């Protein structure tokens with residue numbers, strides 16, 4: 001799911017409006033219509049709870065909080081949207097380095113390892 005609209009688009013840009021729609025659909029799939037939700041607009045920053053209609057309006061007018069790409073305050077598990085292409089494979093590099101130093105140790109000639 002592409003969420004680059006959150007930090008790339010400006011309010012009232014068609015891409016942004018489609019993005020807000022995507023967010024509201026996400027909210028509707030996880031909350032009841034009369035549930036109040038945290039508002040992720042740039043003024044409330046998830047610190048205020050509002051009705052869904054108010055939140056939608058806030059996001060349109062104030063913009064969507066730029067770092068809020070993983071919707072953990074709206075029922076999304078952290079990391080749910082991450083995929084291989086977006087994430088630098090840090091763990092792979094880390095394991096690769098460990099493996100290399102391990103292999104270097106193993107391949108040292110026996111005469112280097114005398115005690």
Ligand SMILES: [Zn+2]
Nearest residue numbers: 039041044058
């Ligand atoms: Zn707000």
